[in-house]
Amino acid sequence: xxxxxxxxxxxxxxxxxxxxxxxxxxxxxxxxxxxxxxxxxxxxxxxxxxxxxxxxxxxxxxxxxxxxxxxxxxxxxxxxxxxxxxxxxxxxxxxxxxxxxxxxxxxxxxxxxxxxxxxxxxxxxxxxxxxxxxxxxxxxxxxxxxxxxxxxxxxxxxxxxxxxxxxxxxxxxxxxxxxxxxxxxxxxxxxxxxxxxxxxxxxxxxxxxxxxxxxxxxxxxxxxxxxxxxxxxxxxxxxxxxxxxxxxxxxxxxxxxxxxxxxxx
Amino acid sequence: xxxxxxxxxxxxxxxxxxxxxxxxxxxxxxxxxxxxxxxxxxxxxxxxxxxxxxxxxxxxxxxxxxxxxxxxxxxxxxxxxxxxxxxxxxxxxxxxxxxxxxxxxxxxxxxxxxxxxxxxxxxxxxxxxxxxxxxxxxxxxxxxxxxxxxxxxxxxxxxxxxxxxxxxxxxxxxxxxxxxxxxxxxxxxxxxxxxxxxxxxxxxxxxxxx
Numbered sequence: 001x002x003x004x005x006x007x008x009x010x011x012x013x014x015x016x017x018x019x020x021x022x023x024x025x026x027x028x029x030x031x032x033x034x035x036x037x038x039x040x041x042x043x044x045x046x047x048x049x050x051x052x053x054x055x056x057x058x059x060x061x062x063x064x065x066x067x068x069x070x071x072x073x074x075x076x077x078x079x080x081x082x083x084x085x086x087x088x089x090x091x092x093x094x095x096x097x098x099x100x101x102x103x104x105x106x107x108x109x110x111x112x113x114x115x116x117x118x119x120x121x122x123x124x125x126x127x128x129x130x131x132x133x134x135x136x137x138x139x140x141x142x143x144x145x146x147x148x149x150x151x152x153x154x155x156x157x158x159x160x161x162x163x164x165x166x167x168x169x170x171x172x173x174x175x176x177x178x179x180x181x182x183x184x185x186x187x188x189x190x191x192x193x194x195x196x197x198x199x200x201x202x203x204x205x206x207x208x209x210x211x212x213x214x215x216x217x218x219x220x221x222x223x224x225x226x227x228x229x230x231x232x233x234x235x236x237x238x239x240x241x242x243x244x245x246x247x248x249x250x251x252x253x254x255x256x257x258x259x260x261x262x263x264x265x
Numbered sequence: 266x267x268x269x270x271x272x273x274x275x276x277x278x279x280x281x282x283x284x285x286x287x288x289x290x291x292x293x294x295x296x297x298x299x300x301x302x303x304x305x306x307x308x309x310x311x312x313x314x315x316x317x318x319x320x321x322x323x324x325x326x327x328x329x330x331x332x333x334x335x336x337x338x339x340x341x342x343x344x345x346x347x348x349x350x351x352x353x354x355x356x357x358x359x360x361x362x363x364x365x366x367x368x369x370x371x372x373x374x375x376x377x378x379x380x381x382x383x384x385x386x387x388x389x390x391x392x393x394x395x396x397x398x399x400x401x402x403x404x405x406x407x408x409x410x411x412x413x414x415x416x417x418x419x420x421x422x423x424x425x426x427x428x429x430x431x432x433x434x435x436x437x438x439x440x441x442x443x444x445x446x447x448x449x450x451x452x453x454x455x456x457x458x459x460x461x462x463x464x465x466x467x468x469x470x471x472x473x474x475x
Contacts, residue, residue, distance in 0.1 A: 091440070105362070109332045112355045113339040116348045120339070131335050134320040139331050188354050190362075197365040204376050208383070211441060215434045216387050219427075223394045227401035227423060228408065237422050241429035248437045255441065 012045050020044045023089045024096065026253075031093075034144075034168050035100045040092055047088040055081035062235065076238055083245040090249050094256050103140050104170040108187045110141050111177050115186035124162075124182065125152055144168065158182070207255045214251050219244065271327040276304035278333045279363065282356040285337070289349050295319055295340060333359075380442040384454075387434055392458040395427035396465025417470045424462055431458050 117127025
């Protein structure tokens, strides 16, 4: 068992973490790295290795079926691996995005309770400690608070620390409120949240139109053209679903980027 | 393994907070206002009367949002008017957010139903296209060789590529509607597609034989 787990760990260590972070978060890094847990990276690695293995199996199966070595089968397998990695990473991205959104939705309760704590006890770290000590349930907010306390114990400045940790919030109002916590600021209302919800509701209608175009018209148009251009007995016909997979996952990412993560029901 | 004994609130979070604020404004202390409210289960009140500290009792309650606990924990030891006002405004925000989220939830249920219909129809359309693939194949032969032979096979490479498109399409639409049991629904789509192909091929054979 030990040898096996060592081998598996060695295989996992072959894939660098930074590459996976880049694949999950995208180029712009709209999500902070705080929300990517080590479990997410591990599942991403598992999925990448799984898709590469399936690609290899696909390649060898095609070669066996054709009874000769062809470059096309390698190309097809490569495309399959790329598409499947793209689709699977997109799934992980959307779960992280929805986790982030849920964190941000209720963070005003945390800010207000900290402001009450500062008001009563006149000390930020004491009130954070009070919250941490008495809560049974470990949530993401506790990890967030624990990070602040850990950095404070290392001797960082209070205002600088708040400024740094406020960057984890999505909403501008919450960021400012946390930065000026010691001045007695707290969140009285959040019109931005209501506006965001309204915008999301209107984008839902939009999404359907986009996806009808992609899911119904794209295969229809391609199916008219492709059989007339490519021989129906050649394997290059499988390019068609692969192109569709690439386009579909791109559109999905575009839609989810617009509405800020997966649409939760 | 430690079994966590936690009790659910009898009302929503914001109603519970409003109750507590009301008693605090009337001059009661925290422990007494917790006993007086009706939204807390009787077991919690018993624990408080038996001498458990306020902070521990609060962490025994199961809130809808676990973070609401922090609001009451920050009130520990004492409270003043300003603190009560802040809790009140927080409860107001929770209520407004709840209303907005409820509105969104209702709309998204309709959205889910729409996508379900789109999914079914597009599955059938792509399945039908796959069923007609022998005809498009013969078109290709006609264009290239000026002759064609109509052979109605059940499955060809073209119909398999349509199968992949169908499954991918189903997956994307399910991801868009955020549905559960994806594997089960995908296998249903697969069966539907195969049924479509077989049915249309049988129909074509029947028409040609006449």
